[in-house]
Amino acid sequence: MNIAIVNDVSMICTILKKIIIENSNHKVIWTAEDGRIAVEKAQQATPDLILMDLIMPVMDGVEATREIMKATPCAIVLVTASVDQNADMVFSAMAHGALDAISTPNLSASADQEGITPLLHKLKIIERLVSPAGAIAPIEQTPKLPILKNENKNQFPLICIGASTGGPGALDIVLSHIPADLGAAIVIVQHVDADFTPGLADWLNTQAALEVKVAQTNMNIEINKVYIAGGDEHLLIDVNGKFYFNAEPRELFYRPSIDVFFNSVVSHWNGTCVGVLLTGMGDDGAKGLLALKNKSAFTIAQDEASSAVYGMPRAAAKLNAAQQILPIEKISNAILSHL
Helix, strand or coil, X not given: CEEEEECCCHHHHHHXXXXXXXXXXXXXXXXXXXXXXXXXXXXXXXXXXXXXXXXXXXXXXXXXXXXXXXXXXXEEEEEECCCCCXXXXXXXXXXXXXXXXXXXXXXXXXXXXXXXXXXXXXXHHHHHHHCCCCCCCXXXXXXXCCCCCCCCCCCCCEEEEXXXXXXXXXXXXXXXXXXXXXXXXXXXXXXXCHHHHHHXXXXXXXXXXXXXEECCCCCECCCCEEEECCCCCEEEECCCCEEEEECCCCCCCCCCCHHHHHHHHHHXXXXXXXXXXXXXXXXXXXXXXXXXXXXXXXXXXXXXXXXXXXXXXXXXXXXXXXXXXXXXXXXXXXXHHHC
């Protein structure tokens, strides 16, 4: 991949460049010390990936992400020193189309492989996403869950939402129009680094009438609650309607996978179900949405015009997995009307 680095601290730029050159086959084609310069350089030479700092002079990473995704879209990963202190900026940038976020590598120990492993792992994920062959493994490769007697009566509907690039902003719009007395539970699988999931839940809690929490092992799904998949393993629902996590299939480079979760719902949720696939790069969730539709779930995909990246919804549309293809502003009403 051709990579660009945007950071106002020259030492950080130098070390990030050194890590990339010494540990991968990627090229660093340019660096920039602020967002404004990055916007200009991206127009002259659009990279495959930008490692974008958040706090910078002249133009910060949020505005730079917005302008780049509008004019010369490419994969952008936010690199920030503090998740907690910068949570609002992280999710604002992701709402504009940043693909993911990662904590700044341990630069004081840059020679230590453990300190740079998360960054190198993230580069592998992005490389597969932006490559022509970067499709996520199909649902046929996800675990084959046995159809067992479901002890949970599933007396209320379940709304399953998958999102990736631009997802936080799309989720904000959907959840902000859902009433507190919804009469259903919502489970969200958003592609985001595990370290940022609690911050995403906190951020969405400020926008939504429903309580938003991170899903935990053996947690019961409750009506009028929103759950977000967290951690480095796939989220699933077991035969009793409780959450659990599974490392398999390991070959899926997005963890948690939307397809894996949707497939578990097909196997283990007997009640009414709604499947929604929002903006995102790649095709994770498309086959899972089709599986939900084939089990008589009501399925929706976001339309191209309102998507930050029309990858996952496009894949769903090609499979005829979505019964309705809607702009993001109309998805909440469609869910409520169906319920």
